[in-house]
Amino acid sequence: MKKLIIIFFIYLNSFSILNALIKVDITRGNLDPLPIAVSPLHVENTSDKLENLDVKKLGINISSIIEKNFKSTGLFNPLKKEAFVQKPDIAHLKPRFEDWRLIKAQALVTGKLSVKNNKLKVEFRLWDLTASKEMIALSFTTTPTNWRRVAHIISDKIYERLTGEAGYFDTRIIYVAESGPKNQRVKKLAIMDQDGAKTKYLTLGNELVLTPRFNPSNQMVTYLSYFRNLPRVYLLDIETGKQEVVGNFPGMTFAPRFSPDGKKIIMSFAKDGNSDIFTMDLETRVVERITEHSSIDTSPSYSPDGKYICFNSDRSGLQQIYVMKSDGSNVKRITFGNGIYGTPVWSPRGDLIAFTKVRKGRFYIGVMRSDGSGERLLTENFYQEAPSWSPNGRVLVFYRETKSGPQGKGFSAKLWSIDITGYNERKIKTETDASDPSWSSLLSK
Amino acid sequence: MKFNKNLRNIFLIIFATLALSACSTAKKSQTSGDVYTGNDTVEYLASGVKDRVFFATNKSSLTSASRETLRKQATYLRKNKKLNVTVEGHADERGTREYNLALGERRANAVKDYLMTYGISGKRISVISYGKERPVNSESTPLAWSQNRRSVTVKVK
Numbered sequence: 144m145k146k147l148i149i150i151f152f153i154y155l156n157s158f159s160i161l162n163a164l165i166k167v168d169i170t171r172g173n174l175d176p177l178p179i180a181v182s183p184l185h186v187e188n189t190s191d192k193l194e195n196l197d198v199k200k201l202g203i204n205i206s207s208i209i210e211k212n213f214k215s216t217g218l219f220n221p222l223k224k225e226a227f228v229q230k231p232d233i234a235h236l237k238p239r240f241e242d243w244r245l246i247k248a249q250a251l252v253t254g255k256l257s258v259k260n261n262k263l264k265v266e267f268r269l270w271d272l273t274a275s276k277e278m279i280a281l282s283f284t285t286t287p288t289n290w291r292r293v294a295h296i297i298s299d300k301i302y303e304r305l306t307g308e309a310g311y312f313d314t315r316i317i318y319v320a321e322s323g324p325k326n327q328r329v330k331k332l333a334i335m336d337q338d339g340a341k342t343k344y345l346t347l348g349n350e351l352v353l354t355p356r357f358n359p360s361n362q363m364v365t366y367l368s369y370f371r372n373l374p375r376v377y378l379l380d381i382e383t384g385k386q387e388v389v390g391n392f393p394g395m396t397f398a399p400r401f402s403p404d405g406k407k408i409i410m411s412f413a414k415d416g417n418s419d420i421f422t423m424d425l426e427t428r429v430v431e432r433i434t435e436h437s438s439i440d441t442s443p444s445y446s447p448d449g450k451y452i453c454f455n456s457d458r459s460g461l462q463q464i465y466v467m468k469s470d471g472s473n474v475k476r477i478t479f480g481n482g483i484y485g486t487p488v489w490s491p492r493g494d495l496i497a498f499t500k501v502r503k504g505r506f507y508i509g510v511m512r513s514d515g516s517g518e519r520l521l522t523e524n525f526y527q528e529a530p531s532w533s534p535n536g537r538v539l540v541f542y543r544e545t546k547s548g549p550q551g552k553g554f555s556a557k558l559w560s561i562d563i564t565g566y567n568e569r570k571i572k573t574e575t576d577a578s579d580p581s582w583s584s585l586l587s588k
Numbered sequence: 589m590k591f592n593k594n595l596r597n598i599f600l601i602i603f604a605t606l607a608l609s610a611c612s613t614a615k616k617s618q619t620s621g622d623v624y625t626g627n628d629t630v631e632y633l634a635s636g637v638k639d640r641v642f643f644a645t646n647k648s649s650l651t652s653a654s655r656e657t658l659r660k661q662a663t664y665l666r667k668n669k670k671l672n673v674t675v676e677g678h679a680d681e682r683g684t685r686e687y688n689l690a691l692g693e694r695r696a697n698a699v700k701d702y703l704m705t706y707g708i709s710g711k712r713i714s715v716i717s718y719g720k721e722r723p724v725n726s727e728s729t730p731l732a733w734s735q736n737r738r739s740v741t742v743k744v745k
Binding site for chain 1: 646648681682683684685686687689690691693694696697698700701715716717718721722723724725726727728
């Protein structure tokens with residue numbers, strides 16, 4: 144469905160740390176966001192006209208998306224365009240650094256684009272205004288309809304250059320779109336760009352669907368569907384729309400996730416009232432039992448190296464988080480704080496486990512190290528759960544529900560994101576009510 | 589002045605007594621522990637045969653009232669040999685979604701197991717968990733949550 148973007152690196156200079164004078168410290172939150180000027184990309188006059196796309200506006204539209212991405216991180220402060228002092232095409236050739244410094248910008252993004260023979264060519268440069276130096280220059284060629292992805296890829300490259308961490312803008316979020324009264328919710332699988340654009344519905348809402356999760360290595364999705372009133376884990380290829388039941392279990396399967404290599408699905412299977420954890424190899428179809436315990440074992444999530452699994456169990460009486468080796472041996476409880484713990488999910492960086500905690504009737508999203516130490520609660524609310532990691536392990540997306548009055552009045556479910564520093568909590572705009580978000584890996588690697 | 593004060597005190601006492609009694613009657617008639625004991629949401633499989641039983645938070649154990657309801661369901665099922673049922677397990681909205689799916693499954697099976705001990709074949713009883721997805725009362729109150737922590741026996745058509 145998506146055509147691959149071809150990336151031509153023209154030249155990459157001053158890539159060494161030595162030359163980089165401006166650097167954004169992402170470990171301490173958004174106390175002092177970096178002022179950055181994103182000049183509208185210059186559109187070449189010789190560009191073709193297109194029927195379904197306003198080519199003249201592409202320059203400003205791409206720069207607006209970059210600005211919105213930067214603002215959403217809380218790490219950057221995109222400056223107002225009215226204050227800009229140089230025309231986009233001239234600035235792109237050679238900025239007058241002292242003029243840009245005058246409006247307090249520390250970094251500047253410039254660029255130009257052209258559309259010819261149904262090919263969109265975009266180039267951009269990032270300038271360090273303090274050191275009066277170019278930091279990065281790249282060019283991309285793709286089909287014009289991919290212009291939003293170009294904006295996200297540019298955002299990723301700049302984020303990477305300025306923070307030293309991989310970006311997360313050229314990504315998508317799959318979630319459950321909700322509508323209708325609370326006791327008769329219609330739920331559909333939906334997918335959108337990370338910034339809320341290009342929403343697409345993947346199911347019709349005829350049956351209940353829950354907990355979609357991306358495969359970390361491709362664009363496959365696993366989720367729970369109540370198709371024909373048989374709650375089972377399904378596998379969905381979002382490129383082709385093809386879907387199938389995972390395995391042949393004589394009962395409910397739920398809480399699915401992929402292994403880090405994308406080759407297995409790990410999930411719960413409920414039999415005679417008891418839920419245990421199983422895996423199924425997608426290629427060989429071999430099913431393996433991982434836990435065997437008379438209590439509820441659910442919400443499994445692999446460590447990024449595939450060697451460990453964290454999961455949720457009430458074997459101690461109430462919901463707690465446990466870690467075991469991926470063969471099911473060496474089960475260790477890691478949560479001992481006040482309250483109950485659920486939905487553990489391992490960071491793609493491997494260092495942290497995100498979770499939901501319930502204490503005294505309040506719900507928290509938090510992170511802890513994989514041995515259970517260093518617990519930090521990031522946000523508290525009436526009801527929120529199901530954190531999912533951005534591919535760089537810096538941001539969590541989760542869903543939050545409001546308290547409702549008689550007949551469910553005032554009920555809503557929305558997606559939110561928060562930085563793992565605990566700063567920069569934001570509501571993510573969705574066309575409908577939304578829950579169970581799952582963040583994809585970077586589309587272009 | 590003094591008269592006014594006395595009068596006000598009397599009013600306060602009357603008011604407080606009324607409030608207290610209203611409160612205690614509401615609680616007595618609706619829940620025990622946090623298990624719902626009322627009949628507001630209950631439907632009937634047949635005359636006198638309630639379709640549902642209620643659970644305490646995070647629990648799937650059957651109360652004595654629940655067992656009485658289920659014995660009546662078993663009697664009814666023995667009399668109607670061709671009838672099959674689905675037991676739906678539900679949870680309240682105050683837990684994480686995946687755990688609630690498992691909890692609903694556990695609650696539905698607690699009911700199925702009990703019906704089987706009264707001679708009903710397991711083949712006649714299917715179970716399904718809806719977790720917190722199908723509340724019977726959509727309000728966010730302890731009373732609504734107690735009504736939602738339930739297993740419902742539904743006739744298969």
